[in-house]
Amino acid sequence: MEVNEVFEKVKNLFVEELGIDAEKVTMEAKLEEDLEIDSLGIVEVVMAFEDEFGIEIDDEELTDVGTVGQAVNLLHSKL
Amino acid sequence: MKTALITGGSRGIGKAIAIELGKSFNVAVGYSSSKEAGEEVVEEIMKSNGTATAIEINVTSTESVENAFVAIEKEYGGIDVLVNNAGIAKDNILPRLKEDEWDEVINTNLSGSFRTSQRAIKHMMKSKWGRIIYISSIVGLAGNQGQTNYAASKAGLVGLSKSIAKEMGSRNITSNVIAPGYIDTDMTSFLTDEQKDNILDKLSIKRIGKPEDIANIVSFLASDESEYITGQVISIDGGIT
16 A cells, blocks of 8 residues: 555544544644544544554554554554 | 343343343444354344344454454444443352363453443543443452452442543543342342342342343443442442342
8 A cells, every 4th residue: 555545544543533624634734733543543543543454563563653644654554 | 212232131131131222222232152042042032023133252362352243333332321231150169170271260350340331431422421430349349259259340330430430520421330139130149048038138039139120220221310320339239239
């Protein structure tokens, strides 16, 4: 799967699971500051990623994920 | 219509809860050993025009919990109300208590509730609504001779519930504990008349509790009206504590 395909799927999950405006979801957007996702929201997103992509994400892998782009790259590397 | 799962729903307090919740929810009556007893409860709910299914769920097994949830989700969608009622007692004074007896009681009463709660929370987070209710015991708050394992398991539910209340409050998921006192069920049938008289002496309301006394409050906690109550322990004990 190409990076931009992963991004589109990720964007859909943000919009559908968390009700975030699609325009706000860019590769540069910061999860907490720009998208205003709280810690529980991050967990919801991760659970949604796991379901959507059929992968498991360890908590340690998430420590460096602060933006949508970093999440997309992590997912892309695991597919 | 929302769906409720009651573990240990085929007998005693769990049965009364299942029947009461059957008035306003689809009910999954969880049983571990007696399918027949579970189906009797289902019949009773259906007689009053409710919707119910008996479902095997052994809370000591993650696999059994998973299978039960999948079956319920297939039939009704996700579980919105989880009543953790399944519990066992293996009483013995501490010097005589075997480690097996400790482990079994903790594994069923406390770890079993962890397994069901963790599994249930995913759907509740998604739907941004949920009710988790733990049936603990006044013994978990006050202790009791011969019940170190049982009391510890029931006290553990308080910490579990209060933490879930804090973690999940922002998603409109509430978590509360009911602490029943002496209720007339199989679990208290071993009491001698003398012991019963002693208990009656200490009660403000001069009767042993009925399972329905618990079921009525569970029904309220499961409703929309209780949305501002979370992280609480409600003793229903006729005033013994």
